Amino acid sequence: MKRYDVIVVGGGPAGVSAAKASGKTGAKTLLLEKAPAIMANKPCGQAVSQETLQTAEVKPDPTIVLHRAYAIVYAPNLNYVKIDRIGFLVDKSRLLQYIAAQAAEYGVEIHVREEALDVKVEDGSVKVKTNRGEYEANVVVGADGYNSTVARSLGVTEKSEPIPTLQYVMVNCSIRYPDAVRFFLGNNVAPGGYAWIFPQNEKIAEVGIGVRGAPAKEYLDAFVKRFSDELGKAQIIDYRGAPVPIGGLIGELVRDRVVLIGDAAGTVIPLTGAGIHSSIAAGLAAGKIAAEAALDGDVSRERLSEFYTLYKPWIDRIKKSLKVMRALEKMNDNELNLLAEILSDQDILDLANGLDILRVARKLAAHPIFAVKLVKAIT
Numbered sequence: 001m002k003r004y005d006v007i008v009v010g011g012g013p014a015g016v017s018a019a020k021a022s023g024k025t026g027a028k029t030l031l032l033e034k035a036p037a038i039m040a041n042k043p044c045g046q047a048v049s050q051e052t053l054q055t056a057e058v059k060p061d062p063t064i065v066l067h068r069a070y071a072i073v074y075a076p077n078l079n080y081v082k083i084d085r086i087g088f089l090v091d092k093s094r095l096l097q098y099i100a101a102q103a104a105e106y107g108v109e110i111h112v113r114e115e116a117l118d119v120k121v122e123d124g125s126v127k128v129k130t131n132r133g134e135y136e137a138n139v140v141v142g143a144d145g146y147n148s149t150v151a152r153s154l155g156v157t158e159k160s161e162p163i164p165t166l167q168y169v170m171v172n173c174s175i176r177y178p179d180a181v182r183f184f185l186g187n188n189v190a191p192g193g194y195a196w197i198f199p200q201n202e203k204i205a206e207v208g209i210g211v212r213g214a215p216a217k218e219y220l221d222a223f224v225k226r227f228s229d230e231l232g233k234a235q236i237i238d239y240r241g242a243p244v245p246i247g248g249l250i251g252e253l254v255r256d257r258v259v260l261i262g263d264a265a266g267t268v269i270p271l272t273g274a275g276i277h278s279s280i281a282a283g284l285a286a287g288k289i290a291a292e293a294a295l296d297g298d299v300s301r302e303r304l305s306e307f308y309t310l311y312k313p314w315i316d317r318i319k320k321s322l323k324v325m326r327a328l329e330k331m332n333d334n335e336l337n338l339l340a341e342i343l344s345d346q347d348i349l350d351l352a353n354g355l356d357i358l359r360v361a362r363k364l365a366a367h368p369i370f371a372v373k374l375v376k377a378i379t
């Protein structure tokens with residue numbers, strides 16, 4: 001049976017980053033991906049901040065970045081706040097392949113079409129059974145997405161609350177703002193979530209929705225109809241859904257010999273549902289800690305818990321964004337309309353991303369409605 005210091009299961013943003021960091025730290029590392037390719041294997045809006053590429057140590061060159069994008073957030077009455085902070089619409093498959101290439105340069109072995117079927121922690125090693133064989137490792141990093149086999153094998157039953165999403169890639173669109181990613185809020189548009197139009201250019205766009213307690217397809221089709229001036233002649237060339245874990249981190253990310261990261265662990269920013277940046281950051285932290293622990297021969301839960309320290313800034317952001325989401329989900333459309341009048345672009349960025357939410361809370365504290373409903377909940 002072949003033995004590795006670290007085996008990473010899953011080649012999404014979390015997994016390729018964990019494999020890279022583990023290889024960089026000098027550990028003998030294997031990356032397993034069940035799909036035929038390292039690529040975006042599930043639907044994704046592909047919108048990221050500039051900092052995402054910095055974290056990934058990937059240059060924003062045209063083979064990855066489709067275009068630069070600003071953001072527009074629409075209230076239910078279609079009044080909007082423009083957010084000028086530039087981000088990117090990326091080709092996520094290329095981004096993952098670039099990080100996988102970095103991992104390969106650090107000596108990581110990459111196996112595609114190899115699915116982890118079972119993971120068992122035993123005295124002296126952790127065994128990973130796949131469709132092609134069996135391996136031993138000192139540490140396993142579970143980066144295998146929301147329906148994680150690693151988590152299930154270890155008896156982890158807790159899952160972050162999911163929001164079901166559905167996304168069409170539409171062609172022959174007439175997108176009005178091809179350089180903007182647009183978010184649409186409102187209980188009639190997307191109860192418990194939001195709808196989005198993320199254009200690749202004026203003709204091609206990712207058009208999607210996340211809703212809670214409501215049929216996603218019905219709401220997405222109604223949304224497409226509502227924007228018939230832009231989407232009326234468009235056709236769907238890709239039609240897929242997937243759950244996004246927006247309920248925050250699960251309780252136990254670390255066990256003896258195992259670290260769970262990415263969607264498997266709930267590392268998505270709850271209010272935005274964005275998980276690429278936070279998964280890459282989780283991967284880099286987990287890969288480094290797993291490799292150091294494996295090389296030192298101490299792979300206990302206590303040692304691997306150093307992951308919590310390294311990942312703390314993100315843990316704080318996820319918690320804060322979750323608090324804001326819980327407060328906002330109680331608001332009706334009139335209150336959301338009012339909020340859009342009061343908040344600046346920086347306020348929205350801070351609230352959504354779990355950044356300086358206390359500053360925004362202080363600003364809202366004087367307001368009769370929000371002082372009780374929002375400020376109390378987030379402070």
Ligand SMILES: Cc1cc2nc3c(=O)[nH]c(=O)nc-3n(C[C@H](O)[C@H](O)[C@H](O)COP(=O)(O)OP(=O)(O)OC[C@H]3O[C@@H](n4cnc5c(N)ncnc54)[C@H](O)[C@@H]3O)c2cc1C
Pocket residue numbers: 009010011012013014015032033034035039041042043044045046047048114115116117143144145146148149150165166167208241242243244261262263264268273274275276277279
């Ligand atoms: C519709 C939609 C739109 C989104 N839009 C955005 C966006 O615009 N911006 C953003 O930041 N985030 C977005 N997200 C969230 C983001 O895509 C995820 O949070 C992120 O991809 C999570 O990364 P991950 O590596 O943890 O998991 P995943 O991306 O799910 O990757 C897991 C990988 O593991 C592999 N795998 C699974 N099981 C096994 C196994 N047993 N053995 C081997 N391999 C296995 C899978 O094939 C997959 O490649 C979106 C999500 C959805 C559903």
